[in-house]
Amino acid sequence: MSQDSTSIEKSHQQHIEVAPAPEAQHEDDHITQFPNRWSRFRYLIREPAAEFLGVCVLIIFGTGVDCQVVLSTNTGVASGPRGEYISINFGWAIGTAMGVWTTFVAYIVQKVTLALAVYRGFPWKKVPIYMISQLFGGIVGAALVYANYFHAISIFEGGDGVRTLKTAGLFSTYALPYMTNVSCFFSEFLASAVLLVVVFALNDRKNTPPPSGLAPLLLFLLILGIGASLGMETGYAINPARDLGPRLLTSMVGYGKAVYTFRNQYWIWCPILGPFLGALAGGAFYDAFFFTGAESIFNKPNAEARKRHLHAANTQRPHMPSGADAV
Template structure:
């Protein structure tokens, strides 16, 4: 779930403007196709672009990775919802095939595996809140934010519609007839709060869950703190999601991820649930799963950077006017060299 630095090319080398535009200039080659730098340039070009699809993939690779990661997250999450809830109906299964604990584990597995699918390519955000916070508080490029968020939303929608297609007949049995659709089964995909919950409490519930998630994400991606070994970030996130689910999941369904709620919600509106999934409790989907999640994440990251983080990536650690002036002068100061045979010179030689 952290932003992972990636080389600008598949080979790790810098390319000239001719290759960056997807074209190769052969004017400098001899008839054998070998002419010093031009041959090396051609070798790098065809290594980077073995075919035309490679050029397209280079552009969409990171958002596509986020799409696949979020799809895996939603497949397992909404899948465990459907299995645990629908199987409680005797017309669907002879005995219930899950409970709240299995739902909590299912969502935690979904998030962890989703991060493992795309983490090495895109950083494994699988959550618009993570993407936004990485752009605000770290050096994640703002130009990538729309593509990441769109990929996450499409992935969540795709995962939900696959699960709906798989459990379509069981949903019909629970609803009591073909084509009948109610919020009872819509809640298998999107998040809906308990009836007694006031609006402010719904917002705060999502705020708390996302606050915890982003606080942990920023802690485990801080090299100056105590980050887990490489490749084990998804495992820590698994534990975090499981903890949030069993402690704060009852009242609002712990969306803690706007894409995880909005993608499946759009899907339910498209397959027969209609406008009621958006009109529910005066557009609940906006002020709880979206605004509550973004608010909790941003506050968590602000507090972490204010109280703990020491890196220069955060705007909170940006040098003030006096520091900038001193650092600018410091760059131009020519420091005197120690005379030969001095103690400092001898110490340097010993090192």
């Protein structure tokens, strides 16, 4: 056999020796994002489902602690009170943190969704489905808590068929009697503006953002602080879905139209308009004086800058739910 033939044969043998066996092929070569029809459907509904579940978890913790603290003051429900006002603050703060932690892609706060669309380039086409999902999350979360505390509510009210504003306030917000309409609106406006300022600061890469994974903890502290400092007078709705979802539930289960007629349609201008307008004001304040990212409307190039093809630096869009319709 010639030398060339020997070299070819050795080369062929080496090729055979190093060729991987079929069973040794890397497993990643056969991974697909959609192994079945459900996985493809799940991908399509993942974001709305996250908003739904996040708010649902928030409401379960929040209205749950309201029920436990208030209903336990009746000796027919419990032998003694099971909590105080600070317990309510902790319950809502934990609900916010757990809602965000459970579905970390979610914003869970309707006003935050709106503020991100106005100031951070969040797609407007997603805003309606996000808000609807958040609203349904509030309804379902309240329904689960109502079913859990149904008998305790009946004892507290004095009968199975009795449902009044005494217990409607366990699910949605009602201002204290001495508050004027203007004062009610201002209370929700202020708390919501504070929430958005802090949320935007937490999401600003140039303003010491929290380490990865710690956003829910900071939201816990934020909601705890707002509740402990500004929550007494109106119940700090600070999230339209947090109030409207449970309010709709109460009107479905026997509380009637009183949940809407309270103080001349209070439900519209205080726990809905107050948070929305407060969030827009808080977002405008932060962006006008602190935020330098290109996505904000306050940093859009003027005519002179456009001529020179200049623009503000891009920043990474926030992943954490700015507290996010957190509440």
